[in-house]
Amino acid sequence: MMKAAKNYWIFVNRCARLAFVGDWRYYAWMGFLTIFVLLGINAYAKQFVSGLITTGMSDQVSWGVYIANFTFIVGVAAAAAMLVIPVYVYANEELHDLVIFGELLAVSAIVMCLSFVTVDLGRPDRFWHLIPGIGQFNFPHSMLSWDVIVLNGYLLLNVHICGYLLYCRYQGRKPARWFYIPFVFIAIGWAISIHTVTAFLYVGLGGRPFWNSSIVGPRFIASAFTAGPSLIILALQVIRNVTAYRITDKALLTLRSIVQVSMLINVFLLVNEIFKEFYSGTMHVASSKYLFFGLHGHHALVPWIWTAIACNMIAMFLLILPISRSLKYLNVACVLAFVGIWIEKGMGLVVPGFIPTPLGEIVEYSPTLNEALICIGIWCFGFLCYTTLLRMAIPILQGQISKANETA
Amino acid sequence: MSDSSPNPNPDSAQKPPEHGQSRRDFLRTSAVVATGVAALAAALAPLRDLKDFTTVEKFLQKYYKEMTPQDMEKVLDRIRREVEAQYGVRPTVQDLKPMNGVEFVYCLNLTRCIGCRKCVHACVAENNQSRDPEIQYIRVLRMPHGSLDLEKGEHNYDSEQVPEKNYFYMPIQCQQCRNPACVKVCPTKATWQDKDGITVIDYDWCIGCRYCEAACPYFARRFNWTRPTIPKDRLNPNMAYLGNRPRRQGVMEKCHFCIQRTRAGRYPACVEVCPAGARKFGNVLDPESEVSYILRNKRVFIQLKEEVGTSPRFYYYFDV
Amino acid sequence: MNSRSKTSTVLVVLTLGFCFLACSFLLNLWGHPALRAPVPLVDLAFIEPSTARLSAADLIKAKADTSNFECYTCHDKKNPVKIKYDTNEMIILPTEHQDLKMGHGRHNRNNNCFNCHNEKNLESLQTRDGRELKIEESPQLCGSCHGPTFRDWEAGVHGRVSGYWNRAMGGFERKTCPSCHDPHSPKFPPRKPAPGPHALHTAVASSPAEQEHH
Numbered sequence: 001m002m003k004a005a006k007n008y009w010i011f012v013n014r015c016a017r018l019a020f021v022g023d024w025r026y027y028a029w030m031g032f033l034t035i036f037v038l039l040g041i042n043a044y045a046k047q048f049v050s051g052l053i054t055t056g057m058s059d060q061v062s063w064g065v066y067i068a069n070f071t072f073i074v075g076v077a078a079a080a081a082m083l084v085i086p087v088y089v090y091a092n093e094e095l096h097d098l099v100i101f102g103e104l105l106a107v108s109a110i111v112m113c114l115s116f117v118t119v120d121l122g123r124p125d126r127f128w129h130l131i132p133g134i135g136q137f138n139f140p141h142s143m144l145s146w147d148v149i150v151l152n153g154y155l156l157l158n159v160h161i162c163g164y165l166l167y168c169r170y171q172g173r174k175p176a177r178w179f180y181i182p183f184v185f186i187a188i189g190w191a192i193s194i195h196t197v198t199a200f201l202y203v204g205l206g207g208r209p210f211w212n213s214s215i216v217g218p219r220f221i222a223s224a225f226t227a228g229p230s231l232i233i234l235a236l237q238v239i240r241n242v243t244a245y246r247i248t249d250k251a252l253l254t255l256r257s258i259v260q261v262s263m264l265i266n267v268f269l270l271v272n273e274i275f276k277e278f279y280s281g282t283m284h285v286a287s288s289k290y291l292f293f294g295l296h297g298h299h300a301l302v303p304w305i306w307t308a309i310a311c312n313m314i315a316m317f318l319l320i321l322p323i324s325r326s327l328k329y330l331n332v333a334c335v336l337a338f339v340g341i342w343i344e345k346g347m348g349l350v351v352p353g354f355i356p357t358p359l360g361e362i363v364e365y366s367p368t369l370n371e372a373l374i375c376i377g378i379w380c381f382g383f384l385c386y387t388t389l390l391r392m393a394i395p396i397l398q399g400q401i402s403k404a405n406e407t408a
Numbered sequence: 409m410s411d412s413s414p415n416p417n418p419d420s421a422q423k424p425p426e427h428g429q430s431r432r433d434f435l436r437t438s439a440v441v442a443t444g445v446a447a448l449a450a451a452l453a454p455l456r457d458l459k460d461f462t463t464v465e466k467f468l469q470k471y472y473k474e475m476t477p478q479d480m481e482k483v484l485d486r487i488r489r490e491v492e493a494q495y496g497v498r499p500t501v502q503d504l505k506p507m508n509g510v511e512f513v514y515c516l517n518l519t520r521c522i523g524c525r526k527c528v529h530a531c532v533a534e535n536n537q538s539r540d541p542e543i544q545y546i547r548v549l550r551m552p553h554g555s556l557d558l559e560k561g562e563h564n565y566d567s568e569q570v571p572e573k574n575y576f577y578m579p580i581q582c583q584q585c586r587n588p589a590c591v592k593v594c595p596t597k598a599t600w601q602d603k604d605g606i607t608v609i610d611y612d613w614c615i616g617c618r619y620c621e622a623a624c625p626y627f628a629r630r631f632n633w634t635r636p637t638i639p640k641d642r643l644n645p646n647m648a649y650l651g652n653r654p655r656r657q658g659v660m661e662k663c664h665f666c667i668q669r670t671r672a673g674r675y676p677a678c679v680e681v682c683p684a685g686a687r688k689f690g691n692v693l694d695p696e697s698e699v700s701y702i703l704r705n706k707r708v709f710i711q712l713k714e715e716v717g718t719s720p721r722f723y724y725y726f727d728v
Numbered sequence: 729m730n731s732r733s734k735t736s737t738v739l740v741v742l743t744l745g746f747c748f749l750a751c752s753f754l755l756n757l758w759g760h761p762a763l764r765a766p767v768p769l770v771d772l773a774f775i776e777p778s779t780a781r782l783s784a785a786d787l788i789k790a791k792a793d794t795s796n797f798e799c800y801t802c803h804d805k806k807n808p809v810k811i812k813y814d815t816n817e818m819i820i821l822p823t824e825h826q827d828l829k830m831g832h833g834r835h836n837r838n839n840n841c842f843n844c845h846n847e848k849n850l851e852s853l854q855t856r857d858g859r860e861l862k863i864e865e866s867p868q869l870c871g872s873c874h875g876p877t878f879r880d881w882e883a884g885v886h887g888r889v890s891g892y893w894n895r896a897m898g899g900f901e902r903k904t905c906p907s908c909h910d911p912h913s914p915k916f917p918p919r920k921p922a923p924g925p926h927a928l929h930t931a932v933a934s935s936p937a938e939q940e941h942h
Contacts, residue, residue, distance in 0.1 A: 525774070
């Protein structure tokens, strides 16, 4: 037992030391991210002192870019399942070794999600009121309590799976199937659940007709399975370029077909939503009208949503056409899909739900500089986590670091 | 990343060939780390301005429903001390419990309301809301005749005189729903419905996630976006724990039917200030009460947004 | 440039970058909260619970000046009042009563002082069925025509009630008709509304000149 603990300690220690060494590109990248993280921390310190008045939010639009980014990134985290399913359900060989990159992305994404929720709290010092057992946990009534469970559960599942597989690889032994395969399958279901629960957060609000629509859940999943794998396609190419890790084009093209189908479903569901809203033209169309065309002279979101739709449409056509078998076009499509969905699901979903207010008032929202800096800080922190995790994982996967070459 | 370097073991990257070069590397790395830590410390500099954000006592304060009477007495005493220190007035702060056999209902006569907004400001004065930034529990909408579509309502009318021709006025505040959406969504049970029908908030338990604000179909909830400000001479010293005691930055608040008055048997401030007598309040379980009379005798009364299933205890009615 | 010197360059740049950041944080160069226009305190007149006017009952209760209701300071008990009408059958008010605005109802059927005032004792009122009422007992009189409203008023549903809803815990006060309605012209008088809501984020005009411009 003591020996096992000591072995594990050496492993953790070596991994941690790895995070601080690299070539000049690594330092430049990490330094660049750190600078923005620091900017974010500074901005948050200001918000912590003055309160959320430093944001563009108000009683009328009481959630803004924090929750918008949170919602989007939950989707990115869930998308790890899109690597896991082909491998473990359909025994896809190409993606087999890449699963761990998806799972590490999920871990980083959940860390970002939790950060975004924390910065949105008015009383972060009272976070312990949320902890089951010592606080008051309104389960199962509040969807937010479900979200706390599924997000933290998903984090633990992925940390366990990645950590266990990497440790086994480090030790040079075969992982015990019973110790991770069940968790892999639980994680697949769990990935769907984190995003469904996040959708239910909105769907469950009867007083907000823009969100109170059963299609929001499926749209969330479809858009997540587009944006997430798009990011993974891009990330894998970066890994391939800066490390000696072998990633085949075939693996990328397998992911392409996932993005392709998801994007089609995503656009199809969007069309459904738009039809229902505008053809029936009930009083509840006001938010959609505000989003797409502007309402009573207020149209802050109109350019954004049309940019998003243009991005999604171009991405969809690129993905359908055979030209996206060339990585150049595939990358363009992935970037467009990612940006398009980020706008559509972030600002395009959260903000119009508040406009007009339930009393018909129109108060527009735009994030402040401080708010934007906090968001950028958290994004950079997420990238910092992901880079660090990859920095540790890749040498282990390549066998450069293993029990065999322990010096201590 | 380092894998492009010829050395397969990045651990050995720390063992450079030459002594002098290693020293320079060490200095450079130390400089980065030192300036990085300095930048982090500087980034946290705004925290210097943090004033009485929390104390150990406040941080560890128990949930309202789990406090013993002794705990509550201690907390009330702390609040009295804090209020006195900040506003120079010794307040009476009580923890008023709901009465047996009482369910409050509010009725508002849309035929009578003239849209003068006195209720809005009497409410602010009674309930110690922040004056700047402004927090108000009541919104009065100026509605064109013939429609109950709230989107047609004007919130910011600034007429020379009210009432105006071809409009009616619709004040909206917390509807004290029988199925409150806000209570359901609160992740920490910081808001709940008491047995007299009032939905209250434990201001010291709320984490400020604003989910209730998103859930409320009546725009009834308000958030303290920053430290609330109340001029000393406008503080109402008659306070209740779940009612009008001063709130802090980062928590929700809303109309609580003036708990500090109504649970002591009195009418709410908005009822007593209405020059048109449009506001009626009372115990619906008492058949002799004004509200029972209204629900029995007035032909048309509406619960706002009945379709959302919240079943408000706030009724709008019309004369004849 | 070899990899080592590139690393050195990166480290130096980062060191400088961190120094610059630390300085700008300490100098608080950006991210200041937007200036908000101050919200003026509301006039206390909008908070106090006065009614539209004061009735005789209110004045008596407040022990205020009720000399206006002492008719026989000017009138002569032995000399009954004669009402004069113009060609449109509108009352011609004597100069002493020019302050009255005659507008009870949208017709002229109330164009007779003695519909309500008692011609035999001007300091009292009379109902149509001949009952004599004190001046502060006016609701009975109003109720003799306005039945449903009177019924609501008796139930506390028309007009304002203040004090204790829980009658076991304390008293209550019900305002009488003339506290809000001028008997001679009962339509509820219009008034200036209290100021409306102020938005949380309001742009402040940067200079007075700009303010004037708007």
